[in-house]
Amino acid sequence: MNNVSLFxxxxxxxxxxxxxxxxxxxSSDGAPRKYILPGFIDAHCHILPTGLDLAKLQLDDCKTQEDVLQAVAEWEKTMEPGAWLHAVHYDQTKFEGSKHIVCAQLDAISSTRPILLRHVNGHASIANSAALKAARVDHNTPDPDGGEFGRDDSGQLNGVLLEKAHEVVTSAMPEPSLEEMTEAILLAAQEMSKLGITAATDMMTGRWNLEKELMAYHAAAEQGSPVRFRLYVQWATVLHERKAIQPELLRELTRQMNPDLCRMEGLKVFADGAIGSATAAIHSRFRTTGGRGQLIYSEANLADILAKIDAAGWKCSVHTIGDRSTDLVMDAYEKFDDPTRHRIEHAMILSDQQIDRLANLNCHVTMQPEFLHWFGHAYRAQLEPEISSHLKRVKSCLDKGIRLSFNSDRPIVGGNPWDGIGAAVNRPEGFVISENIPLEKAIDLYTHGGADANSDLGSMGELKEGQWADYQVYDSEPKPGSSPTQVYRAGELVYDSNTVP
Ligand SMILES: [Zn+2]
Known part of the structure; x- marks a missing residue:
């Protein structure tokens, strides 16, 4: 390709x-006709859920409780009898007084069809009575470890489900078939490809059925997915004493994969929750609850799980949003022979001292700047201003040499890499600008950084001899708000805006 500007x-x-x-x-002299960037690498997202969500009721545009209830009631009329109504991107922080919708309001729409509204942060839901019943949850059911069934003043369930309680009810939904999964993965990959993404990492493979999901990713890769897949598998499905898959079966499933196109990379563990639902494990206190959030596992338990993963030769990837849980993850990693193999996800609240510790560990840290764009109001509602304004200390981490990548965590957010890059270059109102970084660096973290997160350094993420020709083409100088006109994977055109708008 001639007369281009290469990033x-x-x-x-x-x-x-x-x-x-x-x-x-x-040499790049004269005005270039086209601009070439390496393909974006979204090293932390949820590929199958993204595809499944594309077919669900979306609540993004709802600004009041009434908006939500009306959208749910209209959708309900179009559904097959008995099927679950699952809506996504519910967000009570947009409502007056941030008041949750409760069970009875959804029962008024249908008391027989299970209805579940999933919170935009992915860590909470609102259920109607039929959904609670389908999950065998009633007012005698004790709260699960690391979760809570919301109750009204009289002690009755109000349908609000936090963390593990949200998982209990969500997991009662019927599981998609292998064909539905494969189709959803391909659909998600096509949507990502339009955004210039050429490789993506699923961060929670095995949430339904590990065997079926690995087969679905393999099938989607073989059926010409425009995006390469990397998979971080829910740790318990591989290493739990009772729940784990047979090791021979796992070996067989992964042996069939072409590792360039689809590869199992490591194991995922959750250490805490999220800020919006006041469940991230923090040293300070949440403004709404006065609490310090929730650890998913006790300190000893978490250390045990991570040691087990490391000893089995897998890479660890730990979701930790709060500074309290991040300390525990670092405590565990510091005991490993080689912490550089492992990853930390989010690390949203970091002190100077924690940044020094991370730099010493030299593990990879992933950050999702797009969160600042979508959840600023929720962060400010939950955290003191001096903490919320300093969330995601990208510049401070880079200054200390920490290995970083940018990713989306889609479908929790829209997932357009340029939205994330835009939020990192020019942090939204309410966030300190001293953590802004230059555009070139932000693009680098969404390409080269993603390759580092996936242990793909040297084979993709840069425009260099010998690397996969995964790249995007722009008609004008790319910047936040731009869209690629063509996307290539391994030198082959996989997306063309002229044929697929
Ligand atoms: Zn995630």
């Missing part, structure tokens, strides 16, 4: 052989 290196033409960049030449 991160000089030159105006390149050649591709066997799917990889083989040479770069020329």
């Amino acid at each position: 991160g290196r000089s030159g105006n033409s390149f050649t591709v052989e066997n799917g990889k960049f083989s040479s770069f030449s020329g």
Whole structure:
């Protein structure tokens, strides 16, 4: 391709052989006609759930309780009898007084069809009575460890489900079939490809059925997915004494995969919850509850699980949002021979001292700047201003040499990499601008950084000889708000805005 501007290196033409960049030449003089970036790598998202969600009722535009109830009632009329009505992107923090919808309001729409509204943060839901009943939850059911069934003043369930309690009811929903899963994964991959993404990491494979999900990712990759898949599998489905898959079966399922296209990368553990639902484990206190959030596992338990993963040769990836849980993850990683193999997800609240510790560990840290764009109001409602304004200390981490990547956590957010890059370059109102970073660096964290997060350094994420020719083409200088006109994976055109709008 001639007369192009190449991101991160000089030159105006390149050649591709066997799917990889083989040479770069020329110098970028004169106005380029096209701009080339490496494909974006979204190293923390939820691919199958993204695909399944694309077919569900979306509540993003609802600003009041009435908006939500009306959308649910209209959708309900179009459904097959008995099927679950699952709506996504519910967010009570947009409502007057941040008051949750409760069970009885949903029962008024249908008391027989299970209805579940999933919170936009993915850690909470609102259920109607039929959904609670289908999950065998009643007012005698004790709260699960690391979760809570919301109750009204008289002690009756009000349908609000937090953390593990939300998982208890969500897991009562019927499981999608292998065909439905494969289709959903392909649908998600096509949507991601339009945004310039050429590789994506599913951060919770095994939430329904590990065997079926691995088969579905493999099938989607073989059926020509435009996006390469990396998979972090829910730890218990591989290492739990009672619940784990047979090791021979897991070996067989992963052996069939072409690792360039689809690969199991490591195991995922949750250490805490989220800020919006006051369930992240923090050292300070949440403004709404006065509490310090929730650890999913006790300190000893978490250390045990992580040690087990490390000893089994897998990479650990730990969701930790609060500073309190991040300390515990670092305590565990510091005992490993090689902490650099492992990842920390989110690390939203960090002190200077914690940043120094992370730098010493030299593990990879993933951050999702798009959160600032979507959840600023929820963060401010939950945290003291001096904490909320300093969330996601990207610049401070980079200054200390911490290995970082940017990712989306889609479907919790929209998932357009340019929205994340925009929020990192120009942090939204309410967030300190001293943590802003330059555009070039932000693009690098969504490409080269993603390759580091996935242990794909040297094979993708840069415009370099010998790397996969995974790249995006722009008609004008790319910046937040831009869309690629073409996307290539292994030198092959996988998306063209002229044919697929
Ligand atoms: Zn996630």
